Amino acid sequence: MAKLDTFKSANEMIEARRPEQPVIGFRPHAAGQAARWFLENFQGDVAYAYKANSNVFLLGALYGAGIRHFDVASLPELEDAKTIPDVQFHFMHPVKSRHAIRRAFSLGCRSFSLDSEDELAKILHETKGAKDLVLWVRIAVPAKNSRVPLERKFGITGTKAARLLVKTRQVAKELGITFHVGSQTVTPDAYGSALEEVGRLIVKAGVLVNRIDVGGGFPSRYTNEQPTPLVEFMRVIHDGVDRLPVADGCRIMCEPGRALVAEAESLVVRVDARRGNDLFINDGSYGMLFDAAHLGFVFPVRLVGRTVPEPNVLKPFELWGPTCDSIDHMKGPFLLPDAIREGDYIEIGNTGAYARAIAGRFNGYGEYDEVIFQDPPMYSMYGTQLRSGAAA
Numbered sequence: 568m569a570k571l572d573t574f575k576s577a578n579e580m581i582e583a584r585r586p587e588q589p590v591i592g593f594r595p596h597a598a599g600q601a602a603r604w605f606l607e608n609f610q611g612d613v614a615y616a617y618k619a620n621s622n623v624f625l626l627g628a629l630y631g632a633g634i635r636h637f638d639v640a641s642l643p644e645l646e647d648a649k650t651i652p653d654v655q656f657h658f659m660h661p662v663k664s665r666h667a668i669r670r671a672f673s674l675g676c677r678s679f680s681l682d683s684e685d686e687l688a689k690i691l692h693e694t695k696g697a698k699d700l701v702l703w704v705r706i707a708v709p710a711k712n713s714r715v716p717l718e719r720k721f722g723i724t725g726t727k728a729a730r731l732l733v734k735t736r737q738v739a740k741e742l743g744i745t746f747h748v749g750s751q752t753v754t755p756d757a758y759g760s761a762l763e764e765v766g767r768l769i770v771k772a773g774v775l776v777n778r779i780d781v782g783g784g785f786p787s788r789y790t791n792e793q794p795t796p797l798v799e800f801m802r803v804i805h806d807g808v809d810r811l812p813v814a815d816g817c818r819i820m821c822e823p824g825r826a827l828v829a830e831a832e833s834l835v836v837r838v839d840a841r842r843g844n845d846l847f848i849n850d851g852s853y854g855m856l857f858d859a860a861h862l863g864f865v866f867p868v869r870l871v872g873r874t875v876p877e878p879n880v881l882k883p884f885e886l887w888g889p890t891c892d893s894i895d896h897m898k899g900p901f902l903l904p905d906a907i908r909e910g911d912y913i914e915i916g917n918t919g920a921y922a923r924a925i926a927g928r929f930n931g932y933g934e935y936d937e938v939i940f941q942d943p944p945m946y947s948m949y950g951t952q953l954r955s956g957a958a959a
């Protein structure tokens with residue numbers, strides 16, 4: 568594994584390098600802090616949702632902090648992660664190919680989710696009726712205050728869900744119920760109402776449930792979001808689980824992706840042109856800024872590598888990516904010094920979740936340098952809330 572160069576901050580890196588390519592600044596301490604927070608405050612297994620960012624250094628930081636469960640959603644993810652020692656994999660995509668089930672099983676995976684009787688039959692057939700399976704029935708729950716609702720694609724409800732629970736109970740060593748309230752859910756009420764629905768389904772089906780998985784969805788901080796503190800999410804979840812009609816030994820799990828890794832990376836870009844309040848930068852929606860372009864996320868930004876004379880007046884800017892495509896546009900508003908000009912560098916914070924995973928090579932872009940930054944993330948859900956230089 569190559570070693571990454573370390574800098575105190577994006578400022579120091581820009582002064583030393585003035586890089587041609589966009590730079591991913593990785594903050595291993597931020598991933599470690601988030602992971603430790605979840606491990607200390609969640610009363611169950613913390614399974615990292617692998618798809619949010621599978622960079623090897625980041626995985627190392629999470630592992631180092633104590634993460635030993637991984638939620639994988641595809642065979643390539645499982646193949647990629649299988650060399651990590653002493654971890655449990657949960658294959659939580661409710662629709663898997665037969666080959667993927669067979670191969671996952673042969674790699675030692677015993678934990679699978681499903682949301683239909685067809686999928687149950689598939690799993691049983693491809694694992695040859697294994698007696699040691701943990702099977703999670705994925706139920707659909709309404710999204711509330713989620714920026715990325717997931718409710719339409721997966722999950723079963725009502726009488727069908729009760730019937731599937733009964734059928735799954737007959738073949739599972741451990742029966743679980745799982746849901747996902749939608750990514751970047753900024754208030755905890757969706758978890759509360761989802762757990763109430765879980766309770767109603769357990770009663771309706773009359774089954775003994777061994778495990779509850781509250782999924783992912785925990786928020787990160789962006790400029791246009793003030794999520795409820797994560798302790799409140801934990802309180803709502805633990806209260807909700809306490810009220811469930813399950814046996815005392817019922818084990819709970821969560822699957823945070825974004826919340827564990829968003830703060831662990833920044834992206835440093837260069838301004839290649841300024842036209843009024845439009846800045847043309849060297850990464851965009853086909854790179855690491857998909858969420859800024861398509862989901863309206865306003866990542867925190869700050870000018871780095873140069874100080875501007877006082878008074879430093881901040882103005883709202885829109886950003887345009889480097890490709891020829893006009894949807895390569897991040898509307899913001901991104902608050903930056905009015906003095907910003909061509910050749911300046913901008914640190915875009917909290918890009919650790921999904922950005923790197925989604926970035927493609929359209930138009931010849933999508934190559935990044937990678938370094939380590941030692942300073943705190945621009946915004947944090949853990950500890951000090953607002954960092955200097957980040958606009959509120």
Ligand SMILES: *Cc1c(COP(=O)(O)O)cnc(C)c1O
Pocket residue numbers: 616618619638640659660747749750751782783784785822823824825826920
């Ligand atoms: C994507 C995903 C997660 C992680 O979601 P975040 O919003 O990033 O926390 C967890 N569980 C499942 C099943 C997922 O598909």
